[in-house]
Amino acid sequence: MVNKTEKIRRRYNRISLLYDVLERPMERMSTSWRCDIMTEVFGNVLEVGVGTGKNIPYYPEKVEVVAIDFSPKMLNRARSRYGKIYRNVTFLEMDAQKLQFPDNTFDSVLTTCVFCSVPIPVQGMKEIRRVCKPGGRIVMLEHVRSEKKLLGPLMNLLNPIPLYLYGANINRDTVGNLREAGFSNIRVTDLWLDIFKKIIVINVK
Numbered sequence: 001m002v003n004k005t006e007k008i009r010r011r012y013n014r015i016s017l018l019y020d021v022l023e024r025p026m027e028r029m030s031t032s033w034r035c036d037i038m039t040e041v042f043g044n045v046l047e048v049g050v051g052t053g054k055n056i057p058y059y060p061e062k063v064e065v066v067a068i069d070f071s072p073k074m075l076n077r078a079r080s081r082y083g084k085i086y087r088n089v090t091f092l093e094m095d096a097q098k099l100q101f102p103d104n105t106f107d108s109v110l111t112t113c114v115f116c117s118v119p120i121p122v123q124g125m126k127e128i129r130r131v132c133k134p135g136g137r138i139v140m141l142e143h144v145r146s147e148k149k150l151l152g153p154l155m156n157l158l159n160p161i162p163l164y165l166y167g168a169n170i171n172r173d174t175v176g177n178l179r180e181a182g183f184s185n186i187r188v189t190d191l192w193l194d195i196f197k198k199i200i201v202i203n204v205k
Contacts, residue, residue, distance in 0.1 A: 005097065
């Protein structure tokens, strides 16, 4: 039997060639957000869920980046685009739920629209808490379920569509999941309605 993680991995592998086309409408809106969150990362950076590498051109020059993804086909697209241009980025195939790094390895951890698709999100968040240094920074650009009276239930209703197509949920409670994973110093800024959020977490251990 195929487990949940493998199902999602297969869906991202399947959609990898069309992923950027499908994301193009949102990308027009999110470019300025990417530029903004990159001012928050520093030092030795772990990017979880690099996908096709959309964040890579926006990194500050003086950081060292390890970029991971659990979909080999998505990762290969990122590596083929940017691997020879950005020598400060190392690309690794890895599952966010089982990070293969020692405790307290990274100064910063970055995620953009990732925890909508991590099969067990709280487990993935516990892992990034483990590998981020005390006082380090988790920087997130994520979309979540709206708390608005009509929009929230509508997102629940529509959720099976993106979940089936490529493994993304549109009704996650990412801030609640961060608290469940043990984070407490959480700063949230709404970027579009109450759906797209910039989340900054100081890793207190």
